[in-house]
Amino acid sequence: MISVEEALLKIKENANDFNLTEIISLEKALGRVLAEDIFAPISIPPFRQSIMDGYAICSGENFDYKLVGETKTGESSDYELKSGEAIRIFTGAQVPETADIVVMQEHVKITADGIQLEKHYNSGENIRTMGEQIKEGEKSFLKGEVLNPSALGILLSFGVKEVNVLKKPTVSIIATGNELVDAGENLGQGQIYESNSHVISNTVKQKGFEVVSVSKVKDSLEDTENAIQKALLDSDIVLISGGISVGDYDFVGRALHNLKIEQIFYKVSQKPGKPLYFGKKDNKYVFALPGNPASTLTCLYIYFFELADLLMSRQEIGLTKIKFPISEALENNSGRALFLKAILKGDCVEILTHQNSSMLLSFARADALVFIPADITSVKKGEPVTSFLLPSQN
């Protein structure tokens, strides 16, 4: 059995095998991660631009300027102005090479053959120079940056239509167990309604990944093997619920072995979620999540989120960790690390009741998972404890 820290390290060591990229249109690129550096194909702005509505002048000896033409926004402007000449110009319009100042229209008087300035202007005023924001050829974005609306705005202003991003892994879900019945069906003796596949699917979507298939299998080696094999063809990550413990009808471990999935780890010294399995085949990943609902969800938040963020080259990996003083003392005699459902109250974190791995209700109300390392047997009231903040649950 390995420690939580070792398990997270093993995920990190194995996450770089994925590294797949795809070219997508900018319309679909919000929130995606750049797969390569981007160099500006053109300067921004691409020409000298007027910042104001007014007059572009070629500065002269006095305040009087002769008006010789006009450039509207969107037109090219190749006036060859001589000192003392001006053209009418508008915000965003091209300033001719021979003009060195744009004068706001509020600061001029109209004269018989042109304009008279009412104040002194310095050379370059009210002109955006070409490439003022970004020069052609400049490295504008780095591999790994997330494309937010403004980044996409810049790419559009480059005239770009497509972008090379990291491929988002796709996910398949398999729920195992003879006892499972879908909501709406009759519940026989010994049966329970199936919930894990939905919890997993919603948590995967919360992370922004696509679920491409959800299947349910009975406790049979053949069915389990077939379902895993199909899921590996359909998707990049396979998440299996239940059947990973040591019972006679827990077939997931044997199925994974028969399918020659490379086991990276099995069993983590933690509560809940001890029989967690992580493996890979080529650049596909498999988590077999212990079937108890709170174990399944804890393992998703701690380990699947870690893998997901690593595969997407995110800057922040896994749930945000903050230390808060604990509101009551606690004991840990399990010999395993604990992940405890907790709420934030004032400046403190309070451990909720109903922590059993079968209990999901406390999770529904939790803000955080408090982590108590395996070697810590007691924590005093007020001691700071590591708290993994849960993503907003709505």
Ligand SMILES: Nc1nc2c(c(=O)[nH]1)N[C@H]1C(S)=C(S)[C@@H](COP(=O)(O)OP(=O)(O)OC[C@H]3O[C@@H](n4cnc5c(N)ncnc54)[C@H](O)[C@@H]3O)O[C@H]1N2
């Ligand atoms: N002899 C031992 N027995 C067990 C051990 C052990 O070390 N030695 N570990 C226990 C721990 S810890 C856990 S956790 C469970 C995990 O077992 P499995 O992953 O094989 O899960 P199942 O037995 O299939 O299910 C456990 C529990 O969860 C319910 N369940 C399963 N799937 C769903 C679902 N899709 N929706 C809702 N609920 C589900 C299932 O009915 C069981 O009650 O093993 C212990 N045993």
Ligand code: MOO
């Ligand atoms: O490790 Mo299990 O998830 O405690 O019930």
